[in-house]
Amino acid sequence: MVAYHVNNSNIRLAVVGFGDIAKKHLAAFRALGVNVVAAANRSLEGRRKAEQDGGIERTYSDAQIMVERERPDGVLVSASVLSQFEVVRNLIPYDIPLLVEKPPAVSFQDWNSLRAQIEARRLPVMVALNRRYYSVYQRALQRMGGVEAVTAVSVEWSEDPEKMLGLGHPAEMIPLLSFSTSIHGLDLLVFFAGIPRNPWLWGRDLDESGDSFRWQMYLCGQTERGAYARFESSWDVPGRWRVVVDAPNIRMVSAPLETAVLYARGKAPETIEPTVEDQQFKPGFYGQAAAFLELVRDHSYCARPMANLREISADMELADMLTRACQRSSAAEARAAR
Numbered sequence: 633m634v635a636y637h638v639n640n641s642n643i644r645l646a647v648v649g650f651g652d653i654a655k656k657h658l659a660a661f662r663a664l665g666v667n668v669v670a671a672a673n674r675s676l677e678g679r680r681k682a683e684q685d686g687g688i689e690r691t692y693s694d695a696q697i698m699v700e701r702e703r704p705d706g707v708l709v710s711a712s713v714l715s716q717f718e719v720v721r722n723l724i725p726y727d728i729p730l731l732v733e734k735p736p737a738v739s740f741q742d743w744n745s746l747r748a749q750i751e752a753r754r755l756p757v758m759v760a761l762n763r764r765y766y767s768v769y770q771r772a773l774q775r776m777g778g779v780e781a782v783t784a785v786s787v788e789w790s791e792d793p794e795k796m797l798g799l800g801h802p803a804e805m806i807p808l809l810s811f812s813t814s815i816h817g818l819d820l821l822v823f824f825a826g827i828p829r830n831p832w833l834w835g836r837d838l839d840e841s842g843d844s845f846r847w848q849m850y851l852c853g854q855t856e857r858g859a860y861a862r863f864e865s866s867w868d869v870p871g872r873w874r875v876v877v878d879a880p881n882i883r884m885v886s887a888p889l890e891t892a893v894l895y896a897r898g899k900a901p902e903t904i905e906p907t908v909e910d911q912q913f914k915p916g917f918y919g920q921a922a923a924f925l926e927l928v929r930d931h932s933y934c935a936r937p938m939a940n941l942r943e944i945s946a947d948m949e950l951a952d953m954l955t956r957a958c959q960r961s962s963a964a965e966a967r968a969a970r
Contacts, residue, residue, distance in 0.1 A: 638925070639665065640664050640665040640666050640925055641665050641666075641667060642667075643666050643667065643705045643925060643928055643929075644666075644667050644669045644702070644703075644704045644705050644706075645658075645661055645666050645667065645668050645669065645704055645705065645706050645707070645708060646668075646669055646670045646671065646672070646698055646699065646702055646704035646706075646707050646708070647668065647670075647671045647672070647682070647686075647688075647707070647708040647709075647710060648671075648672045648673075648695045648698075648707060648708070648709045648710065648711055648719050648723075649672075649673060649678070649709065649710040649711035649712065649715070649719075649733075650671050650673050650678050650679075650681050650682040650685075650686055650688075650710070651678075651681075651710065653710055653733060654686070654708065654710040655685065655686060656913065656914040656917055657708055657710065657731075657760075657917060657921065658686060658708075659913055659914075659917075660909075660913045660914075660917040660918045660920070660921040661708075661921045661925075663909075663912075663913070663918065664918070664921055664922060664925060666921075666925065668686070668687075668688055669688075669690065669702055669704055670688060670690040670691065670692065670698050670701075670702045670704070671686060671688045671690075671691050671692070671698075672691070672692040672693070672694060672695040672697075672698040673691065673692075673693070674693055674694075679691040679692075679693065690702070695707075695719055695722065695723060696722055696723070696726075699723060699726050699728065700726075704728060705728070705729070705928050706728060706729045706730070706731065706924065706925075706927075706928040707723060707728055707729070707730050707731070708730075708731045708733075709723070709730055709731065709732045709733060710733045710760075711733075713735065713738060713805075713808055713809060713812050714738065714808070716732065716733065716735060716736055716737065716738075717736065717737040717738065717742050717746065720732055720736055720737075720746055720757075721746060721749065724746070724749045724750060724755060724757075725753075727753060727755060729755070729756040729757070729758070729924070729927050729928045729931065730755070730756075730757045730758070731758050731760055731920075731924045732757060732758070732759050732760060733759075733760045734759055734760060734761060734812060734815050734816065735811065735812045735815055735948070736757075736759055736944070736948075737948070738808050738812070739952060740945075740948045740949045740951075740952035740953075743945065743948045744945070747941055747944075747945060750941065751941065756927045756928075756931050756932065756933065757941075758923070758924050758927055758938060759939060759944050760920060761815075761816065761819045761823075761920075761939050761944075761947075762914070762915070762916030762917055762920045763816055763819070763820055763823075763889060763915075763916055764819070764820075764823050764916070764920075764936075764937035764938070764939065765915075765916035765917075765918075765919035765920045765923070765937055766889070766890065766892075766906070766910065766915050766916045767906045767907040767909070767910045767915075767916075767919065768886075768890070768891060768892035768904040768905070768906050768910070768915075769884075769886070769892060769937075770937070771892070771904050771905075772877075772884045772892045772894055772904050775882070775894060775904075776877070776879040776882050776884060776894070777879055777880075779823075779824060779825075779826075779857070779936075780857070781879040781880065782824055782825055782857070782877055782878065783858075783859055783860065783878050783879060783880065784825070784859055784860040784861075784862075784876075784877075784878040785820075785821055785824045785825035785859060785860070785862070785875070785876070785877050785878070786862045786863075786874075786875070786876040787817050787818070787820055787821050787862070787863045787864070787873075787874075787875050788864055788865070788871075788873060788874040788875075789814055789817035789818075789863065789864070789865040789873050790865060790866050790867065790869060790870075790871045790872065790873065791810040791813060791814070791847075791865065791867045792867070792870070793806045793810070793844065793845040793846075793847075794844075796809055796810075803843070803845075806845050807845070807955055807958075807959070810845075810847075810867065810955075811951050811952075811955050814865060814951050814954070815947050815948065815951050817863065817865070817873060817875075818863060818946075818947045818950045818951055819939065819943070819944075820875055820889075821861050821862075821863050821950075822855075822939075822943050822946050822947060823937065823939070823943075824859075824875070824877050825855045825857065825859040825860070825861040825877075826855035826856045826857035826858075826859055826861075827855055827856050827942070827943065827946040828851070828853040828854070828855050828861050828946075828950070829853060829854060829855065829856055830853060831851045831852060831853035831861070831950070832851065832852055832853055833849075833850070833851045833953055833954060833957055834849065834850045834851070834957060835847065835848065835849040835850070835954055835955075835956075835957030835958035835960075835961055836848055836849075836957075836958065836961040837958055837959075837961045838868055845867055846867060846868040847865075847866075847867040847868070847958040848864075848865070848866045848867070848868065848958075849863075849864065849865050849954040849957060849958055850862075850863070850864045850865075851863050851864075851950065851953075851954065863950075863954075865954075872887070872888055873887070873888070873889050874886065874887035874889075875887070875889060881896060881897040882894060882895065882896045882897070883895045890906070890910075890915045891903070891904075892904040919937075923937075923938050
């Protein structure tokens with residue numbers, strides 16, 4: 633159990649990268665009493681935002697210099713998608729606990745490289761998978777008998793490449809951005825159902841030119857806990873995300889993901905209410921921050937809902953396999969068109 637009401641005023645936190653997500657993280661940390669001492673950002677604009685919007689007096693253009701000078705107790709790594717791997721790799725030798733925004737890398741191969749370094753140094757690294765900390769999920773699972781009672785999990789996860797392109801992201805970034813976001817959905821599958829064993833996977837691109845990323849992907853199989861797991865994602869339709877979790881005589885439906893409704897046999901549907909903290913802060917961020925502070929104090933992994941390295945590896949590998957399946961389909965269609 634994560635202790636929220638602990639004196640954290642002696643914990644010094646630094647942050648790498650300062651954007652909207654970092655601001656939401658820091659709001660939760662400050663509410664928990666943490667002292668945010670410094671921020672690092674390569675851009676002058678980012679450093680100014682950290683000073684003006686984040687109220688952080690000391691800013692740096694280099695994360696390693698910041699860590700060497702400030703010697704914080706923990707570091708929040710919230711850099712750009714393409715920068716995360718390099719930042720984490722460079723900070724591992726300092727043996728300071730890290731809270732890393734997803735994705736920690738943009739390929740399973742790169743993640744394996746980071747994991748080997750993390751394990752070699754026995755460094756406590758936490759990947760920010762905040763949906764695990766949704767209070768509505770924790771409360772729903774208690775009513776359902778815990779994850780041990782779960783018999784099936786279904787995750788529907790759509791992406792919108794056209795929207796990403798409209799925001800100015802270059803086309804080559806679309807698979808990486810969707811890979812990054814899909815890790816959250818795949819992690820919910822792992823969180824609720826367990827790690828799939830030898831799942832069946834499928835992917836294709838509906839666009840023969842391969843220019844519009846009309847990807848569809850699917851995986852299913854039994855997990856190590858014995859639950860049935862299914863993940864499907866279409867990038868060709870509008871819509872948002874949905875998670876369905878089954879246990880004997882009861883089902884949880886989460887759509888949108890910040891909500892949970894229980895359907896128990898013979899009873900009226902029950903809407904699960906979030907905690908005050910999940911209403912005040914971005915859902916899951918307060919509980920996640922508290923768990924990271926426990927990691928900082930003890931230098932050892934907490935119990936669930938924190939993801940361990942093996943679960944993170946499963947998330948990354950599944951995302952990588954699905955991405956490759958769609959890319960192979962695009963390449964095959966392009967060759968056939970020639």
